[in-house]
Amino acid sequence: MSPIFRRRLLDAASAPYRAVGVVHHRWARGKLGGDAIFTALVDGAVFPDQARVLDLGCGRGLLAAWHLAAEALAARGEWPADTHRPPRDLHFTGVELMAREAEAGMRALLPHYPGRVALSGGDMREVALEGFDVVAILDVLHYVDHAAQDLLLDRIRAALPPGGLFLTRVGDANGGLRFRISQWVDRGISFIQGHRLSRMWCRPLAEWVRILEARGFKVETRPMNGHQPFANVMLIARVPQAAG
Numbered sequence: 001m002s003p004i005f006r007r008r009l010l011d012a013a014s015a016p017y018r019a020v021g022v023v024h025h026r027w028a029r030g031k032l033g034g035d036a037i038f039t040a041l042v043d044g045a046v047f048p049d050q051a052r053v054l055d056l057g058c059g060r061g062l063l064a065a066w067h068l069a070a071e072a073l074a075a076r077g078e079w080p081a082d083t084h085r086p087p088r089d090l091h092f093t094g095v096e097l098m099a100r101e102a103e104a105g106m107r108a109l110l111p112h113y114p115g116r117v118a119l120s121g122g123d124m125r126e127v128a129l130e131g132f133d134v135v136a137i138l139d140v141l142h143y144v145d146h147a148a149q150d151l152l153l154d155r156i157r158a159a160l161p162p163g164g165l166f167l168t169r170v171g172d173a174n175g176g177l178r179f180r181i182s183q184w185v186d187r188g189i190s191f192i193q194g195h196r197l198s199r200m201w202c203r204p205l206a207e208w209v210r211i212l213e214a215r216g217f218k219v220e221t222r223p224m225n226g227h228q229p230f231a232n233v234m235l236i237a238r239v240p241q242a243a244g
Contacts, residue, residue, distance in 0.1 A: 001039055001042065001043050001080075001083050002080065002083075005080050005083065006039055008073070008078075009066070009069060009070055009073065010029065010032055010033050012069040012070075012072065012073060013028070013032050013038075013062075013065045013066045013068075013069035013070075014028045014029040014032055014033075014065070015069075016065065016108040016109050016111070016112045017029075017060070017065075017104075017105075017108045019107070019108055019111070020104045020107050020108045021104075024060060024104050024105075024108065027060065028060060028062060028065065028108075031062055032062055032065070032066055034226070035226065036224055036225065036226030036227075037138065037169060037224050037234060038062070038063075038066045040222065040224060040234065041063075041066075041067070041167075042066070042067070042070050042084070042086050043083070043084060044084075044222075045084050045087070046165070046167065046236060047067065047087045047090060047134055047165070048087060048133065048134075048163075048165075049087050049088045049089060049090075050087075050088065050089045050090070050133075051087065051090050051091075051133040051134045051165075052091050052093070052131065052132045052133050052134070053090055053091065053092045053093070053132065053133070053134040053135075053136060054093050054094075054095070054127070054129065054132040054134065054135045054136070055092060055093070055094040055095070055136045055138075056094075056095055056124035056127065056135065056136065056137045056140070057095070057096060057097070057124055057137055057138065057139070057140035057141075057143075058092075058094025058095060058096045058102060058105070058119055059094075059096055059098075059101050059102075059105065060101050060102070060104055060105035060108070060119075061092070061094050061102070061105030061106070061108070061109050061117060061119045062105075063092070063094075063136060063138070064090075064092035064094065064105075064109060064113070064116075064117045064119075065105075065108075065109060067086060067087065067090050067092075068090065068092075068109070068112075068113045068116055068117065070086035071086050071087070071088055071089075071090065073086075074086055074088075090116070091115075091116055091117075092116065092117045092118070092119075093117075093118050093119075093132070094117070094118070094119040094120070095119075095120060095121070095122040095123075095124055095127050096119065096120075096121060096122070097121070097122070097123055097124070098121070099120070099121025099122075100121075102119040102120055102121050103119075103121070105119045106118070106119040106120075124137065124140070124144075124152065125144060125148055125151075125152060129155050129156055129158075129159035130159045131159075132159070132160070132164075133160075133161065133163075133164055133165065134164065134165045134166075134167060135156050135159070135160065135164075135165075135166050135167070136166075136167040136168070137166075137167075137168045138167070138168065138169045139169050139232075141168055141170060142170060142171065142200045142201050142202045142203075143200065143201075144201065145201050146201050146203075149201065150211070153166075153211065153212070153215060154215065157215040157216060157217065157239070160239045161239065162239055162240065162241050162242040163238070163239060163240075163241045163242075164238070164239040165236065165237070165238055165239070166212070166217065166235075166237040166238075166239075167234070167235070167236055167237070168234075168235050168237070169224055169232055169233065169234045169235070170202070170203070170205070170208050170232070170233060170235060171183065171202050171230070171231050171232055171233075172204060172205035172208075172231045172232075172233055173202040173203055173204045173205075174204040174205065174206075175205075175230075175231025176231070177229075178225075178229055178230055178231040179202075179230075179231035181229050181230060181231075182228075182230035182231055182232060183200065183202075185230070205221065205233055208233075208235060209221065209235070212235065212237045216239065216240070217237035217238060217239065218237070218238045218239075218240060219235060219236070219237045219238075220235070220236040220237075220238075221233050221234070221235055221236075222234045222236070
């Protein structure tokens with residue numbers, strides 16, 4: 001995706017947040033514009049058409065905002081011919097522990113994408129996981145302890161159908177200084193958002209891959225830091241298609 005078109009998509013994806021206040025709009029614009037994962041998901045054709053996406057730790061619904069804005073631009077014939085077309089007919093359900101963020105995101109997005117997005121407050125450890133093709137947990141899986149992570153991953157694997165996708169981004173605890181920097185930033189942002197975490201439960205990248213493969217996922221890893229000095233990695237974990 002060219003920088004010029006990325007700016008156009010950023011404008012479209014962040015525009016709905018103007019209606020819910022300058023703070024939400026600036027947050028959306030800063031996060032969507034500064035985080036490489038959003039462009040990578042569209043450029044990499046990660047989500048399939050017609051996927052039912054469950055976004056755990058959804059915040060203000062930026063994952064939905066980005067993909068639905070991309071789809072809308074493509075539907076109007078405004079998508080570049082040399083850029084992979086975005087997925088069509090995605091439906092997003094988001095759950096966010098900080099309920100006020102989900103409420104703001106819902107007020108922003110619902111008028112633009114009725115029937116395509118539903119955001120609500122809740123704890124990702126307690127959410128029903130059945131009925132989705134994709135489960136995403138971006139940057140918050142390490143907010144719960146290892147036992148809770150393991151249980152949640154068990155439930156996600158059991159709920160996803162053949163061909164289903166689990167998407168997450170984690171920090172590589174073996175990432176040295178880059179990992180420590182990402183932890184400092186993460187702690188600061190999580191504190192501003194209202195989380196009061198005694199610690200974060202991170203793992204080395206090899207261990208993340210191991211525990212996913214042990215559950216039957218086929219795992220692909222991609223560094224996902226953009227120009228930031230972090231040690232973040234996107235994990236694309238797929239359930240194998242049924243034989244035959």
